[in-house]
Amino acid sequence: MAKVNDNYLKLPGSYLFSTIGKKVAAYSAANPDKKIIRLGIGDVTQPLAPAIITALHGAVDEMAHAETFHGYAPDLGYEFLRNAIAKNDYVDRGCDISADEIFVSDGAKCDSANIQEIFSLDNKIAVCDPVYPVYVDSNVMAGRTGTWNPQTETWSDVIYMPCTAENNFAPELPSRTPDLIYLCFPNNPTGSTITKEELQVWVDYANSVGAIIIYDAAYEAYISEEDVPHSIYECEGARTCAIELRSFSKNAGFTGVRLGFTVVPKELKAGDTFLHPLWARRHGTKYNGAPYIVQRAGEAVYSPEGKAQLREQVAYYMKNAAAIYDGLSEMGYTVSGGINAPYIWLKTPDDMTSWEFFDYLLEKANVVGTPGSGFGPSGEGYFRLTAFGSYENTVAALERIRRM
């Protein structure tokens, strides 16, 4: 008799953004006349840049002729894309990462969910709290997190590293020693960052205890300050303790195009075992490569035209971020983030819970945000707004919040 993976049944409720989607759909159905502004889910709204559109059309044309048709992609991604990534994201920043350490995928969500698979079920994970839910949920599904405590809303076998106003939203080294450490900077959801010097402390710590850092740098394109690292490989010793995840979703608007990559340095080991061949084996066995046309679009991100156009796109969103940050500050909200990240993190007013503020904002201002508690217990009493709306909608949302 077939049996299910019981770990799935331990997951409380549904995935955060599915829940938000359902709540918004229900409100819309009941109030069809209300125009809702969505600053909740981190989805982009600006169209793809012209250089990317040109690359897509060109690649589609190639697929129309037998001589230039492309079937199965190389397991780990096309050389043209891996070379562009290695040069632009790493070598040009002084990071020692080569093309054959880059694994192209269909996005950082999949990679951040799948990466735990190559590790033992005994490994203890440490996560920032609050944090992008996929890190914990994927480990729950694998059976690595122990039991759920509905009172504290925590898992018994997860090491939570609170990130709150008290520590300026930067995690402290954990008191229990973890095996896998998920770090995300610029952070989702708080929009906070740490300096290169602070990140070096984590790299040194991981090397000293034999832990692996899974470093999610999906938002690096939004960094505006000098001393904030774009890659963990800017730190000395990261090649022996860190895997880095990157996405094209936010720097190039690929949320609906799907492209990302993972860096696994050749000398990175867990115990005595090299991780590069393990992740390569997973790719080879369970994945079939990102679409050729999408990989060509990714290549265009690194062209001179693409770079210039995307700098403008990021600046557009960061203008929104500044508008939200300044607007809410003026209204008396306690606000952080928004300087090196497209996320603004605010303290809910009047001691409302995160979900109370969600409902309040949806009903009174018809604005959708994301409840901080959905990212972990220390997110309770906080709320995330994103800069990914249009400028007009962002300004309109602020005006509605002001009137609220």
Add this chain to the structure above:
Amino acid sequence: MAKVNDNYLKLPGSYLFSTIGKKVAAYSAANPDKKIIRLGIGDVTQPLAPAIITALHGAVDEMAHAETFHGYAPDLGYEFLRNAIAKNDYVDRGCDISADEIFVSDGAKCDSANIQEIFSLDNKIAVCDPVYPVYVDSNVMAGRTGTWNPQTETWSDVIYMPCTAENNFAPELPSRTPDLIYLCFPNNPTGSTITKEELQVWVDYANSVGAIIIYDAAYEAYISEEDVPHSIYECEGARTCAIELRSFSKNAGFTGVRLGFTVVPKELKAGDTFLHPLWARRHGTKYNGAPYIVQRAGEAVYSPEGKAQLREQVAYYMKNAAAIYDGLSEMGYTVSGGINAPYIWLKTPDDMTSWEFFDYLLEKANVVGTPGSGFGPSGEGYFRLTAFGSYENTVAALERIRRM
């Protein structure tokens, strides 16, 4: 200290097609003057059909404008595609499958590798032998297969169902009772099929023992005979015992475009637990949807123009299949498959092993095929050729084999 998933270390050697790729690359490097014809990996060679190219260009143009830009796709796929699939692949064939039972993905390889995740690690799997390696390998990685016996080349906890000339390449009901049964018809690699009546026996068996059938129908477009089912849901009772996997790779040439889907009927249970919400949860947590432009390309597969063009494309490959089948038969080879599938399965001559014949064919004829033993122990002494080359290359390969 981080530790790896030891199950990965149990996998003998590398993924079959990676090994072939390396052998061919080494031969090419040593013999740069030889023109190699590849009838090995099941990759297509014909360009995308015009209707698909038009749909791709149209969708790319949509992504260039804010009003028609598409960000994150719905978790389970766009309605327009799920509706087209439900109507054309199921309702029109008399199968009771609705759009909300269809989960759109980036291909059947990923789905066939990931589907085991929603089941208990205690579950015993049964596979045809020989078979597409991903079914077993993904279960090895999960830790469901016991220990590897290098003498027999089998896993202690896998139930192998031999498919050889003796049983006309159709598996018999296993003597040990499995929990999960992987079936693939038309079969990869043997090219064999079973009738609807024979498949009904499997459905009845699965329902009687509480097993789940994972039915891989990636090659259904190649079926030419009347009594061969295109879907397991043509059988009575399949909704309570079967998951079906489908691909756009072979019917529409999407090996480099990446699109597939999985059907999980709403009433399908393992024990007391419905599987539909579990697979939905996996999609929602660990996957972010197939690209919008690719889903529009998938929709075009079901347009009147798309259907007509793809019928021609399938006919083109089946002409190759007939040429290989007839050509090898004339040369005295023992051949099967090729009638309802794009694969021709041949007995190696002179008691060569499969890999011996691989090397022989590569060196003497510069033709690449796939060793049967790579698909399981009962594939030893067999060899797979695919019909996915160009007609010119297929004819040229046959001429070389004739001269060999």
